[in-house]
Amino acid sequence: MTIVNDPELRARANEAAVSAMLASQPVLVDVLPALDALPGMTPRTILTSGAPLPWAAYDGGQRRAIIGAALYEGLARTPEGADALLHAGEIVVAACHDHGCVGSVTGATSASMPVLVLEDLRSGRRGHCLVYEGSDRERLTYGVWNDKVHRQLIWIREVLAPRLASALRAAGGIPVSPIIRRALGMGDDLHSRNTAATAVLFGQLVEPMVDANGFDKHTREALEFIRDNDLFFLHLGMAAAKCVADAGAGSPGSSIVTAMAISEKEFSIRVAGTGSRWFRAPIPTLHAKLFDGITPDEIAFMGGESLITETVGLGGLSAAAAPSLQDYSGGTAARMVETTQTMYSITHTEHPLWKIPYLGFRGVPFGIDAGLVASSGVTPRIHMGASRREGGHAGAGLLIAPLAPFVEAIDALDPEGAPSRAASLH
């Protein structure tokens, strides 16, 4: 592994990874059933967020969501029946990230659920994510399965997805990077806040949506759903970020982070030089602002891969762009500016197009370098949603990533240097 012991070679590998990521041009081209869109997907596979765990390890929201997805697909008739099939491996649980996909919170994604298809114009590489489920606190996304959740998933599959798909074909696809660029200038961080991005997307969707579908009751419902859900764009941004991050994956020797994800139990990362290997650690405390009536003891993690937005410089890394989120992220706008400024110390470069007005149009911190994280001890700042143990959306806050996975990743890239790094950390 001589390549990784040489700082100059590491720098070159990181430059290659980041250049490939920056060259990605994700375009929203279609909406398709997960079975048709995702590589390796089967009718009996259920994808979920985070580095995968044995089925028995899922005992909270992710478990409920995966069982819900099994019932939604008709793979079992009762939760107990689904549980037995999952134990027996007759329903397979797999990681979203291993199937070209990213999941929001639980990320429970099954065969017939429609996914957004983002394609990198340059490489043809695709990234996917479920269509946003709506703003109801009770969602499969947030570990809830009931009749109302079921009806909403059917509406998305039968009404929203086909209309969106035909609109996208009429439009010839919608490039996502320019929308992100514009939204950063309009107060979005593109993780916890997607208000502007959704409004810009809506403007681009109206004509092709009506052209392709006419202006009937269902078109109207679809347009209203997109317009009225400020976070609608989040899942597009996530799938686009998956496209971008995957472009850097597999660069030998590179310490650039290509994924960050959580499950119920763990925070995990991948780096470009070690492919699909996960580096794992327990999840730290989320500093959250909770909805009225919800107390901190009610909160529990149930997975999440929206951290892919931070992986490409958005979300917490772009905190300075979104002062409206101050109550959820540090308390003041000044703290959010500091957050972004700190992130430049652990990133490889600045994005040439995605810029933050408040910082004199400086590009967002881009390309988290696990080497810089490991040597400085500064870890990524992440904006993320909070969930209730019993299910449901509970608020949002700031997560400070744990240091261990970054150190482990560097140790894996450079086993010979590991002992001296360990000594210097103690």
Add this chain to the structure above:
Amino acid sequence: MTIVNDPELRARANEAAVSAMLASQPVLVDVLPALDALPGMTPRTILTSGAPLPWAAYDGGQRRAIIGAALYEGLARTPEGADALLHAGEIVVAACHDHGCVGSVTGATSASMPVLVLEDLRSGRRGHCLVYEGSDRERLTYGVWNDKVHRQLIWIREVLAPRLASALRAAGGIPVSPIIRRALGMGDDLHSRNTAATAVLFGQLVEPMVDANGFDKHTREALEFIRDNDLFFLHLGMAAAKCVADAGAGSPGSSIVTAMAISEKEFSIRVAGTGSRWFRAPIPTLHAKLFDGITPDEIAFMGGESLITETVGLGGLSAAAAPSLQDYSGGTAARMVETTQTMYSITHTEHPLWKIPYLGFRGVPFGIDAGLVASSGVTPRIHMGASRREGGHAGAGLLIAPLAPFVEAIDALDPEGAPSRAASLH
């Protein structure tokens, strides 16, 4: 005039004026020909921006625009013919502000031109402004009259205005204050930048526009025009601000500013306690960033009443909300924050709903008090467009209002105190 010599009575009068302004709830209810909408309008009246001047005093862009409007209305067949009728008083030039209207730049407004009708839900008071003319540098707004300008004005009258009017009737009106509130959280100052406000408005217009008109070629053109012109909302905001400012007008003894406007020659203000009287001064230098290829010696004033946005706490007063404008307004985002912070020293209160995220959601500085301006020497900071002497949009910048009109207004409210104020200023 004992009422004005007593600081407590002045404070009470100002409180009354500002309370009335804050109670105003402007709703976009219709689009009508100026002749039908504006009080005192006649087929031979042409309104223009600023405190009125004798016809002979108009020798630049305002002159060209007024003559253009006369030709557009068919009141004359040649510019020379129009000029003769204007000299003879057979075509009457009047101030927008005296007819319930505000004008952008030249503000040339004639009988058949469609105006946005904003109605205060509480009082029934109305404010008006022309429909936005488009983003072409050559516009009647910017002192240009030619065939292309003529065709665009006809398209607005024949295509855009009727479709917008029928959409508004279908929608039952669109309240404007919530859009302003939302846009301040999305990086707009609502004067030089209306990107977010236009996107939010677009979202609210689509359904009623298609419901009322079907989705034909012209509806499509109208929707594209609104979506693609980031400044479309400006004229709505101006008319809404006129509604709000007029609510404060005529409060005896009050030194709250109810209008700021410029003509080719003068910067002028009105205050609540002196009704329609203008206090005038020469226009100071505009610190502008010009479009590529345009030099400072090409710039000339040709009127403008978009300063009504500053009159209600937006634009330059809300600079801190719109860091994207930094190149046009002080050079850095930090300077824009300082600008807004300074404005709190000359305003009566903070708006309870219109808030600036970067300032910890502090309300925008609201209700410019000419008394505070006169005593501190700090004058309003104004974001405004730059125009070429020969016509056309040339850029945008920051105008620092002259002090004299504010001092004169206070002298008019309190003639007995004038000599001592004059002494203390020297």
